Amino acid sequence: MNRRISAHYVFPVNSAPIRNGIIEIDEQGSIVKVINPGKEIKEQAGVEFYNGILVPGFVNTHCHIELSHLKNKIPQHTRLHNFVGYVSRFRNTDEQFIRKAIEKADFEMQKNGIVALGDISNNALSIEIKKKSKIKYHTFIETFSLDPALADKKIEEAKKLQQKFSMNNLDSSIVPHAPYSISTKLFDLLKKIMQENKSPVTIHNQETASENELFKNKSGILYETFKSWGIEFQDFYPTGKNSLASVINYLPPNNNCILVHNTFSKKEDIQQANTKLKNIYWTFCPNANLYIENSLPDIQLFYRENQKCCIGTDSLASNTQLSILEELKTIQNYFPEIPLHELIKWATLNGAQALNLHSKFGSFEQGKQSCINLITGIDYKNMRLSKKSTIKVLV
Ligand SMILES: [Zn+2]
Known part of the structure; x- marks a missing residue:
């Protein structure tokens, strides 16, 4: 009945x-x-x-479920250049411990009404849980390296990892991590793959002010920190522009393109991006932005500019919980102008469209x-x- x-x-x-x-x-x-x-x-x-x-069931367009074991590990407000260091220091540990944390996070998201998820992966540890989960996953296989000599190797590794996901009937795409962590050579190789695959892609975007500084003048705290770790910027060329404008030609113009964080994106970034990319989905993870940088994107600007927006939780490394509702409460608190029905659309239909899952999810429609x-x-x-x-x- x-x-x-x-x-x-x-x-x-x-x-x-x-x-x-x-x-x-x-x-x-x-x-x-x-x-x-x-x-x-x-x-x-x-x-x-x-x-x-x-x-409708929520669609979370940005998470790193494989970092779930880092809950409460990294102090708040350390800013991105330090946060990246903490993650690389803490992320590798006992695999069983990581898998347990992934399973717990998957359950938490189900309980919080999340039905579909765009998840960043660097390894295969989440496969078994994704396979049996009620959540529909699209995995973004993340690549990064500023060393051009490693570019081919990074692509090979990503393809091997993608095969593991495919063998388990899990959808995935190979994507760049962030503008500041990819050599020109690696970006060239990635662009070809992304264009051929036509599936949704994603990249972290303008998460810290120093990301723009790096591209403008090859300076700033992000640059200094990476240099102090011995990372060379040999295949990196400052453009005099913001980071998004600097890398936009490497992003496939016709794919769904999920730009994540956008904490320091301005009106000119939005306008420039729209002249190059047809299907942008700006994803906001406000609680993670408060956790790491203690600042928020100008979300109201995106609303006024009629942009397609989505909601992500980011990972438990930079959030105390994986709840789309809590992200919406934060946005409503700081940007009361945005109506509830609009926020609900960001958290459901827009996310489903971004991940190409809108034939099943995102709205209450027949079928x-x-x-x-x-x-x-x-x-x-x-x-x-x-x-x-x-x-x-x-x-
Ligand atoms: Zn992220």
């Missing part, structure tokens, strides 16, 4: 929120229809009613999978989340 589920508001996402809307789902777990009861709300037989709003989250503690008068808002997975 079909189930009918209702709440104070239903957010189908592909259309406006519906007061006392009803979602009908079949026994296979597909959405049959979304009903707008109109002004005359009659008692409907067999309808389950919940206090709160119903939103899509019925992943239904209940959010409680809503301030209905202003249609906002409250500090007390919590999430419960209904279906």
Whole structure:
């Protein structure tokens, strides 16, 4: 028998929120229809009613689940140049310990209503968990090296790792880590692969001010720190431009391109990027930005510029939890202008489109999978989340 589920508001996402809307789902777990009861709300037989709003399952477009064992390991506000050092120092440890932490993080995300995930991987440790998880994963196999002599080797390693994911029926793409960690040679090789594959790609973008400084004048704290570690910038050429404008020609123009963090991106960065790339999805991980740099992107600017935005949690190395709802609360707190229905769209349909998963996820539409989250503690008068808002997975 079909189930009918209702709440104070239903957010189908592909259309406006519906007061006392009803979602009908079949026994296979597909959405049959979304009903707008109109002004005359009659008692409907067999309808389950919940206090709160119903939103589709969340799509997290940026995480590194393989860093889950670093929870509470790295101090807050150390800034990116130090954070990178902490991660490389702590990341390699007992594999069983790492796998346990990955499994726990996967479970935490399921509990927090995340149904699909764009996850960065440098190794195969997450494969077994991804295979059996209820979450639909798209893995971004990350490459980085500033040494041009290593570029071919890095690509070979990435291809081998991709094969392991493919053998387990897990979708993946090979991607660059960040503008500041890739030699020109490696970028050239990556561009060819990304263009051929046509699948979604991602890169960390303008996460720290010193990333722009590096490209403008080959200076700044990021440059100094890397130099002090003995990293040579032999195949790196300052451009006099911001980092995004400097590397944009290496990104495939027609793929879905998920730009992550954007903490120091300005209006000119947004405009320039849009002249080169057709399908940009700006992903924000505000709690990680506060954790590492203690600053936030100008998220309101992206909203006003009508950009497609998405939400990520980043990893437990730079976050205390993996919850899209908590990221939305932070955005709403700092940028109250952005309406709730817009934030919900970023956390659902935009993310599903970015990962090419929108035929199944992202909105309440006929034929899509019925992943239904209940959010409680809503301030209905202003249609906002409250500090007390919590999430419960209904279906
Ligand atoms: Zn990241």
